[in-house]
Amino acid sequence: MVRTPYGAVRGRHEDGIAVFRGIPYAAPPFGPLRFRPPVPPERWDGTRDAGAFGPTPPKPPYSEAFARYLSDPVVAGDDCLNLNVWTPDASPSARLPVLVWLHGGALTRGSSAVPVYDGGKFARDGIVFVSINYRLGVEGYGLFPDAPANPGLRDQLAALEWVHRAIGAFGGDPDSVTLAGQSAGAISVGALIAAPQAQGLFRRAVLQSGPPEAFERDKVRRMVRRMANRLKIPATAEAFADVDRDLLLRTQAEVGRLSSPVLGGPAFGIVVDGDLVPRDPLQALVDGDVARGADLLLGWTRDEYRLWLAPGGLLERVDRMGPVALAGAMARCHCGPEVPRGYRALHPEAGTAELVGQMVTDRLLRLPLRHLADARSGSSYVYEFAWPSLRLGLGACHALELGFVFDTGESPESAKLAGDGAPQALADTMHQAWTRFVRSGSPGWEAWDEAHPVRVFGDVGRGREELDGVQREADDGGEAALDGVGAPADALRTGREDVPHAVEPMAPMAYTAYGLRDPELALWTAAEAGAAAADEPVDGTAARDASRGRAARRAELRSAVRRLRRAGGVRGR
Numbered sequence: 001m002v003r004t005p006y007g008a009v010r011g012r013h014e015d016g017i018a019v020f021r022g023i024p025y026a027a028p029p030f031g032p033l034r035f036r037p038p039v040p041p042e043r044w045d046g047t048r049d050a051g052a053f054g055p056t057p058p059k060p061p062y063s064e065a066f067a068r069y070l071s072d073p074v075v076a077g078d079d080c081l082n083l084n085v086w087t088p089d090a091s092p093s094a095r096l097p098v099l100v101w102l103h104g105g106a107l108t109r110g111s112s113a114v115p116v117y118d119g120g121k122f123a124r125d126g127i128v129f130v131s132i133n134y135r136l137g138v139e140g141y142g143l144f145p146d147a148p149a150n151p152g153l154r155d156q157l158a159a160l161e162w163v164h165r166a167i168g169a170f171g172g173d174p175d176s177v178t179l180a181g182q183s184a185g186a187i188s189v190g191a192l193i194a195a196p197q198a199q200g201l202f203r204r205a206v207l208q209s210g211p212p213e214a215f216e217r218d219k220v221r222r223m224v225r226r227m228a229n230r231l232k233i234p235a236t237a238e239a240f241a242d243v244d245r246d247l248l249l250r251t252q253a254e255v256g257r258l259s260s261p262v263l264g265g266p267a268f269g270i271v272v273d274g275d276l277v278p279r280d281p282l283q284a285l286v287d288g289d290v291a292r293g294a295d296l297l298l299g300w301t302r303d304e305y306r307l308w309l310a311p312g313g314l315l316e317r318v319d320r321m322g323p324v325a326l327a328g329a330m331a332r333c334h335c336g337p338e339v340p341r342g343y344r345a346l347h348p349e350a351g352t353a354e355l356v357g358q359m360v361t362d363r364l365l366r367l368p369l370r371h372l373a374d375a376r377s378g379s380s381y382v383y384e385f386a387w388p389s390l391r392l393g394l395g396a397c398h399a400l401e402l403g404f405v406f407d408t409g410e411s412p413e414s415a416k417l418a419g420d421g422a423p424q425a426l427a428d429t430m431h432q433a434w435t436r437f438v439r440s441g442s443p444g445w446e447a448w449d450e451a452h453p454v455r456v457f458g459d460v461g462r463g464r465e466e467l468d469g470v471q472r473e474a475d476d477g478g479e480a481a482l483d484g485v486g487a488p489a490d491a492l493r494t495g496r497e498d499v500p501h502a503v504e505p506m507a508p509m510a511y512t513a514y515g516l517r518d519p520e521l522a523l524w525t526a527a528e529a530g531a532a533a534a535d536e537p538v539d540g541t542a543a544r545d546a547s548r549g550r551a552a553r554r555a556e557l558r559s560a561v562r563r564l565r566r567a568g569g570v571r572g573r
Contacts, residue, residue: 390419
């Protein structure tokens with residue numbers, strides 16, 4: 001039993017770990033609180049049972065194609081602004097490091113109840129783990145003229161403030177909090193660590209496959225307006241609050257049906273609001289205005305795009321569409337033909353779908369994360385997850401690394417994405433790296449600098465002969481730079497030197513590469529420089545001709561995107 005600021009809660013002991021689920025950190029966001037910033041929960045008398053996950057926020061189900069790979073449990077109820085705590089020592093004197101987790105799901109799906117996010121292994125390794133629920137979709141990120149923006153992000157801030165006030169009673173150290181997330185959760189992390197109100201509430205941050213960003217307000221407004229048109233109501237919070245929740249979710253799913261991270265489309269996202277998000281989060285972090293002392297762990301998977309394109313057979317359709325698909329990628333990335341030509345030269349063996357997927361991933365995800373690492377050189381650590389799923393066609397796709405970071409590969413929910421028989425040694429290696437980062441600020445490889453070191457996990461394509469030249473540099477835990485498949489889990493977890501690594505591993509679990517993806521990302525730097533030069537003042541006739549040419553090209557590219565979306569029947573996450 002632990003006392004929170006609002007009342008006592010009783011958890012359960014599970015394998016030596018104290019687990020508390022469904023603790024309210026804010027009041028139910030319905031009735032007069034719908035579309036409004038979170039407010040504290042009402043205090044309760046006695047002891048509240050915290051043995052089961054609390055209600056999940058309203059969300060539409062995944063499409064059938066995505067549900068084959070991703071689990072998203074639903075728990076009914078209004079009290080959905082809740083969190084969960086796993087702790088190895090629920091005593092105020094423990095002062096253990098804390099990891100706060102923000103789930104992904106395109107800000108429309110997901111919850112803290114997904115079994116892949118079980119925090120037991122982090123608690124086993126001496127970390128107090130917290131996962132939270134927050135409002136999703138139109139409830140959390142609809143943009144209305146009569147309500148504050150970003151209520152879902154404000155939920156996350158309220159949870160972080162709860163952690164700062166309450167986590168000491170669960171054995172955590174409020175001065176040693178790492179804020180972490182994946183995909184939309186990582187985007188949220190980027191916004192929070194740049195938020196003025198969150199300064200002092202965290203010490204470190206982890207951004208997995210999601211850069212700090214702010215959506216265009218008009219893009220979010222279009223999503224709301226399209227929903228309002230279908231519902232035949234004004235595009236106001238007051239009107240939306242009167243709509244049945246199930247009908248609202250069905251409408252949201254239908255309007256977002258043709259959206260995709262690769263191809264764009266109407267979507268919900270964090271917007272600059274002049275308050276919690278006073279400016280673009282990436283620019284704020286790059287300029288060094290905020291979170292200057294925070295250590296950062298950030299990275300991506302090798303084949304992010306495959307989770308967005310493989311379900312439903314869209315990979316094959318994109319390959320068949322060839323030039324139309326490349327034109328769509330150019331529109332999505334706001335670039336000219338020199339960029340796809342550069343990718344084709346670097347990867348002549350790649351099909352159209354791979355070129356499109358890697359182009360969009362680089363432009364929208366890897367490039368901004370690299371900008372952030374460049375701005376925080378010496379305190380940023382970059383990784384790439386390269387192990388290919390055992391599920392045909394997924395490769396090292398978006399979200400695949402989660403079961404390894406959490407060491408929950410034995411769960412059926414992890415196997416839905418990874419397949420059966422995922423390597424435990426890779427989970428040991430990755431989980432240890434994340435654990436070390438939460439404890440010390442260093443995951444066990446060198447910080448980002450001008451050499452561009454990237455820790456690559458699970459690259460089964462690297463043979464032993466390729467690794468003979470890899471520098472085996474000792475890190476602060478005593479491990480070599482190369483971790484082998486045959487290394488016992490205890491050696492990987494503790495850094496013990498008395499348990500030798502296998503002499504001839506089948507493939508490396510982790511190694512450090514230098515300058516990984518530098519040639520591809522240099523194409524974007526050159527393109528940006530060319531675009532800036534093209535915008536320099538010229539005489540009036542030339543300016544008009546250039547403007548007409550750019551407008552014609554934009555119209556052509558937008559048409560290509562529409563054709564690609566319709567042909568693929570894309571259903572976004």
